[in-house]
Amino acid sequence: MKVKLEEIAKKSGYSVATVSRVLTGKSKGRSQSVRNILLTARDLGYRTSSVRYTNLDLPVDIALITQHDAEEFYSCLYESFDRIASKKNIHLSIHSAKYSKSITEQIHILSKYNDGVILMAPTLDKEGYKNIIAKIGSFPIISIAPVDGNIVPTITFDSYEGGRLAAEILVDSDYQNFGIITGPLEKLEANLRRNGFQDYLRKKGYKINWEYQGNYSFSSGEIAFENIKKHKKSSLGIFSSNDQMALGFLHTALENGATVPGDFGIIGYDNMPYSKVFYPKLSTINTNLDLLAKNTLEYIIREIKIPQKSITNPTTTLLPVELIKRRTHK
Amino acid sequence: MKVKLEEIAKKSGYSVATVSRVLTGKSKGRSQSVRNILLTARDLGYRTSSVRYTNLDLPVDIALITQHDAEEFYSCLYESFDRIASKKNIHLSIHSAKYSKSITEQIHILSKYNDGVILMAPTLDKEGYKNIIAKIGSFPIISIAPVDGNIVPTITFDSYEGGRLAAEILVDSDYQNFGIITGPLEKLEANLRRNGFQDYLRKKGYKINWEYQGNYSFSSGEIAFENIKKHKKSSLGIFSSNDQMALGFLHTALENGATVPGDFGIIGYDNMPYSKVFYPKLSTINTNLDLLAKNTLEYIIREIKIPQKSITNPTTTLLPVELIKRRTHK
DNA sequence: AAAGTTTATAAAAATAATTTGCATTCTTTT
DNA sequence: AAAAGAATGCAAATTATTTTTATAAACTTT
Numbered sequence: 001m002k003v004k005l006e007e008i009a010k011k012s013g014y015s016v017a018t019v020s021r022v023l024t025g026k027s028k029g030r031s032q033s034v035r036n037i038l039l040t041a042r043d044l045g046y047r048t049s050s051v052r053y054t055n056l057d058l059p060v061d062i063a064l065i066t067q068h069d070a071e072e073f074y075s076c077l078y079e080s081f082d083r084i085a086s087k088k089n090i091h092l093s094i095h096s097a098k099y100s101k102s103i104t105e106q107i108h109i110l111s112k113y114n115d116g117v118i119l120m121a122p123t124l125d126k127e128g129y130k131n132i133i134a135k136i137g138s139f140p141i142i143s144i145a146p147v148d149g150n151i152v153p154t155i156t157f158d159s160y161e162g163g164r165l166a167a168e169i170l171v172d173s174d175y176q177n178f179g180i181i182t183g184p185l186e187k188l189e190a191n192l193r194r195n196g197f198q199d200y201l202r203k204k205g206y207k208i209n210w211e212y213q214g215n216y217s218f219s220s221g222e223i224a225f226e227n228i229k230k231h232k233k234s235s236l237g238i239f240s241s242n243d244q245m246a247l248g249f250l251h252t253a254l255e256n257g258a259t260v261p262g263d264f265g266i267i268g269y270d271n272m273p274y275s276k277v278f279y280p281k282l283s284t285i286n287t288n289l290d291l292l293a294k295n296t297l298e299y300i301i302r303e304i305k306i307p308q309k310s311i312t313n314p315t316t317t318l319l320p321v322e323l324i325k326r327r328t329h330k
Numbered sequence: 331m332k333v334k335l336e337e338i339a340k341k342s343g344y345s346v347a348t349v350s351r352v353l354t355g356k357s358k359g360r361s362q363s364v365r366n367i368l369l370t371a372r373d374l375g376y377r378t379s380s381v382r383y384t385n386l387d388l389p390v391d392i393a394l395i396t397q398h399d400a401e402e403f404y405s406c407l408y409e410s411f412d413r414i415a416s417k418k419n420i421h422l423s424i425h426s427a428k429y430s431k432s433i434t435e436q437i438h439i440l441s442k443y444n445d446g447v448i449l450m451a452p453t454l455d456k457e458g459y460k461n462i463i464a465k466i467g468s469f470p471i472i473s474i475a476p477v478d479g480n481i482v483p484t485i486t487f488d489s490y491e492g493g494r495l496a497a498e499i500l501v502d503s504d505y506q507n508f509g510i511i512t513g514p515l516e517k518l519e520a521n522l523r524r525n526g527f528q529d530y531l532r533k534k535g536y537k538i539n540w541e542y543q544g545n546y547s548f549s550s551g552e553i554a555f556e557n558i559k560k561h562k563k564s565s566l567g568i569f570s571s572n573d574q575m576a577l578g579f580l581h582t583a584l585e586n587g588a589t590v591p592g593d594f595g596i597i598g599y600d601n602m603p604y605s606k607v608f609y610p611k612l613s614t615i616n617t618n619l620d621l622l623a624k625n626t627l628e629y630i631i632r633e634i635k636i637p638q639k640s641i642t643n644p645t646t647t648l649l650p651v652e653l654i655k656r657r658t659h660k
Numbered sequence: 661a662a663a664g665t666t667t668a669t670a671a672a673a674a675t676a677a678t679t680t681g682c683a684t685t686c687t688t689t690t
Numbered sequence: 691a692a693a694a695g696a697a698t699g700c701a702a703a704t705t706a707t708t709t710t711t712a713t714a715a716a717c718t719t720t
Contacts, residue, residue, distance in 0.1 A: 063423075068405075078398055078426070093423045094408075105373070109373065109375065273400065273547075274548065
């Protein structure tokens with residue numbers, strides 16, 4: 001049941017004393033035997049922090065924690081992380097905190113079995129992040145969702161700029177009236193996207209004439225269309241906080257005889273695979289998930305290899321987003 | 331660094347001896363203290379098999395291993411498992427074996443940190459499964475992809491019946507010619523769906539007039555349409571091995587001026603959320619993922635609580651599928 | 661090829677886990 | 691509600707496991 005050094009010694013072909021020395025970090029670590037022993041220990045399920053032997057390029061365990069939902073977005077996110085991780089000798093595991101009684105406890109336990117944690121928890125507030133840091137101390141962690149209050153190091157997309165880009169193209173397309181289908185506003189990034197959109201419009205002398213708060217699902221895009229029927233303004237430039245809602249809206253609008261990009265200009269967000277399949281193809285804000293995965297994994301590997309005493313000044317890195325022009329704006 | 335019984339004792343408020351007795355399974359396990367101690371040990375990252383205390387309903391760690399891809403299917407699968415697991419005090423972690431050098435090794439290591447493993451590896455062959463069993467022995471495992479040769483206990487959808495249902499509705503819709511967009515035929519379930527389709531047609535005196543092997547992506551559905559252009563037969567009843575390819579085909583066909591369900595009848599597979607969003611709404615084979623998650627998790631929990639000496643007669647349980655009639659067949 | 665390093669080993673020492681015997685507490689039965 | 695029986699808790703003793711040490715062997719470098 002429990003793994004003894006004796007077992008590791010036997011399997012690896014070294015003496016118990018040597019195994020002990022390697023496992024307690026007494027070896028200088030430039031020989032093949034150190035590598036063999038650490039790999040054998042790992043294989044037998046003997047958990048050890050191999051931080052001391054960073055030069056050996058041993059496999060690293062990293063946990064990605066999300067609030068999982070049945071959206072293609074998550075599949076795409078995981079696919080990028082999985083692919084990039086596989087190139088870096090990283091063993092990635094995915095955990096959902098959606099139904100977690102205590103995300104702090106969950107991260108705490110995961111920190112026992114992983115070398116670092118990547119956190120995507122858009123609904124977590126300042127207090128939540130503070131609790132996590134208080135619990136795990138200087139354990140390597142990074143957030144890939146915007147964090148209110150700058151408590152955890154963060155790498156995320158420039159949601160504000162995404163909203164601004166959407167407003168810009170809709171203004172340039174000569175729409176005079178504007179609408180927005182926001183994401184759930186308890187998620188910070190939904191607010192940022194909205195703010196970027198609104199601020200640009202205001203600067204150009206326009207305002208948001210219609211707003212609907214959705215939940216990122218197809219059906220909330222459909223419901224958004226039902227809602228807009230009451231609204232009399234014609235030729236509305238609409239920014240949707242994700243592609244699913246944009247497509248739900250778009251296709252309900254078409255079924256109801258509306259024209260796109262005539263009656264409605266629509267800009268989505270995320271550039272999911274299906275947004276370029278269905279006619280008319282959706283104009284949208286692209287986020288480069290590979291870039292996110294690469295930056296995040298490289299950051300966390302650095303943190304693991306050169307551990308910090310404590311998180312002093314958590315930085316926020318904003319990754320660029322870009323507009324993909326397709327067929328749903330003039 | 332390493333957790334000592336002393337720490338567990340201190341944190342839980344019991345003596346080291348008591349902690350030891352609990353951890354070695356000497357306690358009968360009907361008191362609150364056993365529970366407290368095990369929970370504290372878990373919290374501190376002390377790994378122990380708590381199989382002996384099955385009556386205490388302690389949290390169980392289960393790993394779901396897939397060959398992950400950027401398809402909504404995986405998001406839906408994980409969402410079902412995540413939701414059902416949360417109701418059963420199961421901590422689910424998701425791992426991808428897509429880029430794994432040795433899936434046997436990966437499962438072996440995961441078996442050290444989990445109480446059971448759920449495996450979805452459609453491309454794994456008989457030998458692969460044999461190797462896994464040889465390595466992990468009687469460790470609780472279940473496959474949710476069809477397994478060739480009946481080596482690992484399996485709970486999966488009745489893919490053959492799904493193909494048959496697709497053929498039946500297309501024949502009933504009075505199509506005289508038939509086509510199929512298969513999945514990658516190294517995946518067993520793609521073959522089963524194909525066989526179910528083919529066998530029913532044959533029984534009714536028809537045959538597959540056109541066949542294209544896709545890779546489950548939207549774009550392979552688009553390419554399938556390019557391929558069929560050469561084919562002169564009109565009014566073709568087509569079965570696609572998943573919704574993505576069906577939608578890729580369907581929308582390329584419509585863009586090219588074809589009519590559905592006139593020129594083409596199309597039946598998809600999986601009943602993904604987007605298949606009921608886009609017009610015309612896709613007829614498809616529904617698989618109840620909640621049912622899969624429920625059955626699988628309950629099976630693996632049983633295996634964990636009542637361990638078997640060895641896998642003697644691995645059973646295969648086929649879950650029913652159903653046809654969802656929408657707008658893409660006559 | 662010799663000197664300087666590093667690594668491996670067996671035995672000794674240190675640390676950690678388990679068992680024991682008895683006291684205490686909890687459960688069940690009458 | 692009390693007594694018998696069973697389970698659990700504790701400190702000390704025992705056993706198991708890990709780490710260190712002293713020395714030998716094997717590499718590396720000049």
